[in-house]
Amino acid sequence: MEVRVAETAKEREDVFRFRYKVYVHDLKKEVPGADHGQHFVRDPEDEAGIILYVPDRNGQVVGTLRLNRLSKGVSDDLRELYGLDKVDDVPASSIAVASRFIVSNEAPTAGATLSQHALGWALEHAITLVFSYCSPHMVASYEQLGFRRYKDNFTDPVGYRIPMLLVLFDKDHLRSIGSPLYPSIGPMASEQAWNAFFGGHFPEYDLPVNPRMYPQ
Template sequence: MAQVLLATTPEARQQIYQFRYRVYVEEMNKNPRGANHAERILKDELDDTATLLYLTIDGDIAATLRRNRLSETPLPNLIHRALEIERFMVAFPKDVLSFSSRFMVAPKYRNSSIAGAIVVEAYKLAREQGILFDFSHASPWLVPFYENLGFRRYGDNFLDVDAGLQIPLVLLLDDIAHLQAVHSPMYRSARRVTTPTVTRDWFLEAFPKAADFFNTYQHSPEEVWEFWLHKQQNHSDQPVSIFQSLDREQLKKLLRQGLFHSVKAGENIVRIGDIHSSVFVVLSGIVQRQSTIHSNTTTTSVLNPHHFFGEVTLFASLPSPEQVTAVTDVELFVLPKQAAMRAIKTMPDAMCQFFLQVSQSLCERYVAKDVTYERSTDLSSSNINQAA
């Protein structure tokens, strides 16, 4: 039986710290700040004043989430600046602002409703506490998931030492219309609250770019298609090679499952060791990819519009063997594994060809072109006779 609980005892909080360690360090091979390898726990200074929620199934932790009220907890300077907290504090008091982090789900429940269940309970608690804005940040490949929950992009990317390239996110808890528009699991709970919306107009005026991010997802299918065409070189009416098996309608459906994302020159899009399980398509600009694949030899390549990367770890949650950096300002389309797998159910023939394109790319990268091989003669007829 699934149950969402508040960690009100030292023992419960210790179990959460141990669960985090298993997910981040043992499963994902990360070494984040706050990892105590002797005690096998993951804990940092924000935990001292945080509300910790956790979801159990048959007594075992299946998910957890941390929330800090900014009236009680100052955020680290980097996060405070990156999330532009001061701009919110000019118009709203600290006690209506919070920060959510350390959201983790056990591997076997990541494609289930478990994530939604703990988020809904966190939302209910935040509304009871009078929270209006809940901040967070995520890697590009996780943004579609957070946007489906109701979070919005609104600021510039920033670099976190542990997590790499991060995108600022904020949830407007009283913007019921937005939660409904993105089909957030929070909507059913949110619609029962009758208080007027006081955040949306201010937010969209203060951060007009946030409306552009949202509209990328909310345009009609035809508008999404035209957006795609606009990003292609020479405004060609042909999809990029990785999508060449998809017709116009199929490509539009797939585009709505992913993320259009901008990266500034010099920013690392993917670092060696990151776990992203996504494929990235360059829409405009130039990126540089450094890979360690053939016999620990590092190779460097330049990718232009229509090229893609990330396919090496698209199908498995393994550390990336490549670092990809934006040489110029870059626009990307990010397709997470979950979106690709969902598309298999609705257009299996086209996605079969899509995966074939990815497989061919993997073969070209893993098999060095300058290596020659000798045919084995161990199974000649004479050897077989001798073995008999």
């Protein structure tokens, strides 16, 4: 499967329609940013976001993911939602928010393809922290990548959400859970500091890894 960046107006509109199909048509959700006239779902973060998508053989969108760097600006609502004040000591240019991660039931492997491409983007742009959230049934998949729960859960118009954080250079954690991301993470001068980052910033969520959950 090929991952593309939605750069043209048509590509972006195709992604907005795919979001609408999944959120409104399939899941029957009333979501902010839904345009029932054009059958779009979009929001202000789309303006500065990198919108990735996977097309099928007919060119139809079957998966998408949006990446926003904090240095490009995020809304106050998102800043509060993710609790970004907790990481004010990290340069905004090295923090990203991953959102609007949607995969069609007809193309389940698109999720892994998008995740791997997003990792490449993060490494290329010297990203160290990736914030996201997911539905309860996706928590295990996120945790197997290396994401960790770091704050209270919440409910939005789509459903119950679990905030997740990936400390990309916490190699101790990635290695301990057998994350598929680990082999791609190269050496870093401040590696020891990143290994201690999560426990220092979110001590109440810094729990021992259960080896039964992450067999090597």
